[in-house]
Amino acid sequence: MSIFDRFKGTTREQKAAAEESAHRQMDILMSLRGGRIPTGALERLQEAAAGTKPWMATLTPAELRIARSKRLKPIAAISATCWLHYGYSWTRGHAEGWGQALDRLAQEAKACGANAVLDVKMRTIRLPLGESMDFTLIGTAVKIDGLPPSSDPIIATVPALEFVKLLEADVVPVGIAIGAHYEWMRDWSGYAANPSLWFNTEARQLSDLWEQVRRTAHQDLRQNARNQGNGVLAHVNFSQMFEVEREVGERKIKEYLARHIVVATIVDARRGTPLPHEIKMVVDMRDPTPLTGTPPHHQAYATNEESGAI
Amino acid sequence: MTNDLPLHAQERLKGLRSSAHSTGVFTSDFSVNEFLLVRKAGFEPIGLCVGSCVYHVGVQYSSWSQNQEMDVLSKAMYHARELAMTRMRAEASAMGADGIVGVKLTIRRLEWDEHLLEFIAIGTGVVHGEGSTGFRAHDGGPFTSDLSGQDFWSLLHSGYRPVEMVMGSCVYHVAHRGALAGFGTVGRNVELENFTAALYEAREIAVERMQFEAAAAKAEGVVGVDIHEGSYGWQTHVIEFFAIGTAVLPLDQEIAPEKISDPIMVLSVND
Numbered sequence: 109m110s111i112f113d114r115f116k117g118t119t120r121e122q123k124a125a126a127e128e129s130a131h132r133q134m135d136i137l138m139s140l141r142g143g144r145i146p147t148g149a150l151e152r153l154q155e156a157a158a159g160t161k162p163w164m165a166t167l168t169p170a171e172l173r174i175a176r177s178k179r180l181k182p183i184a185a186i187s188a189t190c191w192l193h194y195g196y197s198w199t200r201g202h203a204e205g206w207g208q209a210l211d212r213l214a215q216e217a218k219a220c221g222a223n224a225v226l227d228v229k230m231r232t233i234r235l236p237l238g239e240s241m242d243f244t245l246i247g248t249a250v251k252i253d254g255l256p257p258s259s260d261p262i263i264a265t266v267p268a269l270e271f272v273k274l275l276e277a278d279v280v281p282v283g284i285a286i287g288a289h290y291e292w293m294r295d296w297s298g299y300a301a302n303p304s305l306w307f308n309t310e311a312r313q314l315s316d317l318w319e320q321v322r323r324t325a326h327q328d329l330r331q332n333a334r335n336q337g338n339g340v341l342a343h344v345n346f347s348q349m350f351e352v353e354r355e356v357g358e359r360k361i362k363e364y365l366a367r368h369i370v371v372a373t374i375v376d377a378r379r380g381t382p383l384p385h386e387i388k389m390v391v392d393m394r395d396p397t398p399l400t401g402t403p404p405h406h407q408a409y410a411t412n413e414e415s416g417a418i
Numbered sequence: 419m420t421n422d423l424p425l426h427a428q429e430r431l432k433g434l435r436s437s438a439h440s441t442g443v444f445t446s447d448f449s450v451n452e453f454l455l456v457r458k459a460g461f462e463p464i465g466l467c468v469g470s471c472v473y474h475v476g477v478q479y480s481s482w483s484q485n486q487e488m489d490v491l492s493k494a495m496y497h498a499r500e501l502a503m504t505r506m507r508a509e510a511s512a513m514g515a516d517g518i519v520g521v522k523l524t525i526r527r528l529e530w531d532e533h534l535l536e537f538i539a540i541g542t543g544v545v546h547g548e549g550s551t552g553f554r555a556h557d558g559g560p561f562t563s564d565l566s567g568q569d570f571w572s573l574l575h576s577g578y579r580p581v582e583m584v585m586g587s588c589v590y591h592v593a594h595r596g597a598l599a600g601f602g603t604v605g606r607n608v609e610l611e612n613f614t615a616a617l618y619e620a621r622e623i624a625v626e627r628m629q630f631e632a633a634a635a636k637a638e639g640v641v642g643v644d645i646h647e648g649s650y651g652w653q654t655h656v657i658e659f660f661a662i663g664t665a666v667l668p669l670d671q672e673i674a675p676e677k678i679s680d681p682i683m684v685l686s687v688n689d
Contacts, residue, residue, distance in 0.1 A: 375453075
């Protein structure tokens with residue numbers, strides 16, 4: 109049975125559509141395997157770049173206005189996905205998944221002659237399909253009037269308004285960095301979690317495990333950001349600790365897993381260039397005011413913030 | 419708005435990368451707006467500072483019919499927070515920070531053990547752009563504050579600077595009412611004075627402790643005070659009152675009130 113047989117329909121139109129879909133899926137599969145953009149997407153991007161097809165942008169009209177004031181011109185809404193199964197490590201899998209999606213997004217950006225991709229959002233579909241997750245990035249490729257296409261378009265995970273504000277202060281948001289680390293600790297003594305039954309005491313072993321894991325994740329983040337910029341704005345900090353009981357020979361031993369993921373926007377900031385605007389305070393006279401509260405830009409992680417304030 | 423982007427930004431958009439950065443990579447959990455405002459206020463972020471502490475909370479039995487502070491729990495909550503905060507501050511000192519902005523202090527219960535609480539303190543270490551050390555706390559170490567980047571900018575522009583994040587905690591057992599106490603009040607609205615008094619006392623203890631910390635930090639006042647009530651898996655009548663705020667001092671040159679501009683009143687029409 110060939111891959112096409114499964115798509116056979118009854119009428120001729122259905123058959124044709126099924127075959128086309130099978131071809132397209134095959135093309136997507138082979139292109140991604142070969143590290144290329146799927147043919148359909150590539151053609152669409154090239155046409156948008158040449159101006160023979162309309163541009164597409166995830167920007168709102170207000171954002172378009174601000175983008176235009178800095179000679180930014182949208183080319184195409186672009187996206188990239190990598191659905192990854194965590195073979196050996198959930199924690200490292202996240203770094204790999206996003207890394208792969210980033211490479212693919214950068215390729216699309218280059219294909220349409222962009223200088224930058226802005227408004228990049230990290231997305232994931234919450235489908236509990238075993239030990240796997242999809243890593244999806246969506247953004248808008250833009251060019252800047254008067255600048256040649258970039259060989260290395262920047263990937264900005266901030267909306268258009270923030271993108272422009274940052275550029276004015278000579279801060280370029282250039283990409284995404286991931287810091288991820290996990291560690292197992294085996295508790296031979298059996299007292300890691302309850303060093304004393306009755307009294308207040310710090311569970312020092314577990315504290316140390318946490319410190320170790322968090323700091324290493326942040327180091328990993330720095331390392332990851334180093335060849336692109338000189339700083340990161342970390343918007344997602346996610347950590348979990350688990351206790352697992354295992355049989356080691358005759359004994360039951362408790363093991364602890366701590367993992368931490370931090371996701372950040374890399375910036376290339378020139379020091380000492382402040383925002384060239386005066387900041388004025390405003391009081392909104394509307395109740396309740398829409399000036400406070402913006403929806404989260406990324407929705408790939410439930411952050412730890414919801415586990416309770418103070 | 420000027421229409422020209424800074425030169426360095428334009429280069430980067432052309433795909434040219436600046437050579438290796440001499441300053442190293444800073445990390446921070448600021449939003450874009452916070453980042454811009456902290457820089458506008460004359461500071462640069464240098465690194466995320468984290469302190470964690472996993473704490474085993476001891477056992478304490480309360481007297482069923484008595485209002486009382488659960489001092490074992492109070493001390494646990496206090497001690498664990500202090501450990502997390504101290505570790506965070508030590509990390510900031512080690513990287514040479516003048517202060518920590520945007521400290522978030524969170525408590526989590528670890529589901530698999532009812533006696534364990536996890537405390538995390540995380541914030542962004544900052545340095546003064548021109549190297550002034552006048553913003554440090556009275557012990558010469560970095561100041562700490564739970565102010566956001568926006569609040570930090572506003573505080574400096576109101577003539578004050580943050581000194582220390584101060585807190586006070588009191589875990590309190592509110593007495594149960596006797597089994598027969600309900601009969602006398604059937605069909606009447608009555609104040610449960612006992613409960614009222616319990617909340618008063620617990621709150622008072624928490625706030626006094628916070629004020630004591632502020633005095634110890636030689637502060638003039640405390641901004642952004644908040645009093646939380648929380649329960650971390652304790653018996654139903656046990657509550658924690660937790661007071662937190664940022665202790666402040668006037669800047670070297672206090673800003674004259676008439677120099678502080680009035681905010682602009684706007685009426686937003688978007689919905």
